[in-house]
Amino acid sequence: MRKLFTFHGGIHPPQHKALSTHVPITRAPLPSLLVVPLRQHIGAAAKLRVRPGDPILKGQRIGDADNAVSAAVHAPTSGRVVAVEPRPVAHPSGLPDTCVMIAPDGEERWIAHAPLDYSALPPSMVLDHLRDNGVVGLGGAVFPTHIKLNPGGGAIHTLVINGAECEPWITSDDMLMRERAAGIVRGIHIIRHLLEPTETVIGIEDNKPEAIAAMQAACDGHPIEVAAIPTLYPTGGEKQLIKVLTGKEVPSGGRAYQIGVICMNVATAYTIYRAIDHGEPVISRIVTITGNVQSPQNAEVLLGTPLKDLIALAGGALPGTQRYLMGGPMMGLELSATEIPVVKASNCFIAVSARHFPPPPPALPCIRCTRCASVCPVDLRPYELYWFARGNNFGKAQEYSLFDCIECGGCDYVCPSHIPLVQYYRFAKSEIWAQEKDKRAADKARQHHEFRQFRLEREKTEKAKKHAKATAGASSGDDKKAAIQAAVARAQAKKSAITPKNTDNLPPQAQEAIAAIDARRGQPRDASISPLSGADREEDTMKPAATHQETGEER
């Protein structure tokens, strides 16, 4: 039995998990239209590589990883791209984002794909394969896996596989572990090959005995330990799970790899297995549809399937449904429309009714009871953070480690005054990010402006120098005169070197005639007229006539 540790705080909200685990994973039917967002991961949106009207195959890449932090996006089925346009997506803002609309042809024709023999390849090529198959963390943060598996520098001694699934209502990882444990273990093997950790441990909360049994059976004979951990929200947080399983704490502002640990979700391990052993990109995931619906269940759903199709799959929403959440009730986000599609981050959809989620009583002023601090899993002082965020005192909030807050909502849950604390932290965080972004932009603008000033100054001095040089040359008169003289001499020499060429190739008689004429030209005008002169005159008089004739012909 593994020695387990505890983290500070934590809460025990009602589970509601049994609601959606009594039926096996179903397969959602093909919707009439798939809406595939290009931004389904943390980092830069994928770069579009299809155009409206293009025929498309199942698993075909429709977006490339566009940056260091990005991942590819694929067509979930075969059909035709009907449009690429902004559509509402799962985002707290409710703003639209670029989506590829695919009309399925129902044939499910796969693009050519093959398993990857990862053991024969260098790790970097395996990671590129994962990136191009769109593998990202499916636990909720959707961080590109190829980056997480390339920590660089220090060795990784512990691989933690996250099967805790601590948030109420959600059961997608639970069902995946129950039904597809072998695939998960295969994925863990691939991760182990890449990271070479000395120990591997799967953490599963003890409210999932079936999943624990299934994983234990699948891990039999493998160097992978399955640890049943006490049910406590938020044990499924990466840093909390690492603390529980290893006793090590990720430093404030740091990342897990800095203490030699990498944490991966079970669903991510499963998609790694599909991507490597089958060459299949991430085009579907297990989604829990629960809450106020006819038949809550888990389904394997193609990414891009609109929420309304899932509600129909679950037998429709029951009367009294007010709104829909994506994710759990603690950290999930409210959806603005039922047209919003399933994305890689969608582990659960909850139909919210007043029966399960009674509206919170109106908020009261903070009484500084510090119950929030006693449940905070990161050991912060939420009441102080609330105060600073509320007063727009962001510098102070940062001093109190605002950015270590994982937004688990535990403080909200216990607050006797029902203050929406996490909303304040989110507001403060995004304000600080925006300020930092503005600061970076201002610094860049300052740099550009300063360089421009420098460039203008440099151009001015260069021009002045050039001018000074030119005028300096002109000021010494003798030099100039000499230069002109030399130029004139050069021109004359050139002129004299050129001899008339049109008389060179004439017959001897003509040359003689020319010579005679030249000789005569040398004589004074009033000299005696030679007998030849008559003929000469005739020629002279004839010439203009000839020209007239020629011009006449031309006309």
Next chain:
Amino acid sequence: MLTAILIMSGLALVIGVILGLAAIQFKAEENPLVDKIDAILPQTQCGQCGFPGCHPYAEAISRGEADINRCPPGGEEGIHRLADLLGMDVKPLGDGQAQAKPKSVAVIDEQRCIGCTLCLQACPVDAIVGAAKQMHTVIAGQCTGCELCVAPCPVECIDMEALAEDITQWKWKYPRYDIKNSALNTNG
């Protein structure tokens, strides 16, 4: 008595020389206050404050020659931060000063651009690329939205377009929720 006076004046001399040398050695190149003010200014270099850029305005503020409420792009928040830094009272944006506008970028209508390079010369941050008789275009990521390129354009092909809010730069709003009125009333 005399020894004491000699020792004291000797010490004074030595310390004076050390201080004098230190003053020369560690002389501040530029007024550090100017840099602090400049760091708060938005660096649009738009000249709406009446100075040819953010740095000259920062210098003028540091000399006490300019008010802190002359920067429309910096907005209310900029004035607040300047007031904090300088220990002054917050003032509304100055009279005759343009009001703060949503952040926008210049966009050149490439159909109408004649390639005259006038906007290139006007841009304070070199955010427009192009050459004589070649089409010009704005590097949106570098444009500060100062509008200095709009006036020189002889064919009026430059428009300022406000940046639409999208997912990448959306911010969480300040939480607004109902306070229990009855409770407040009974408490009050």
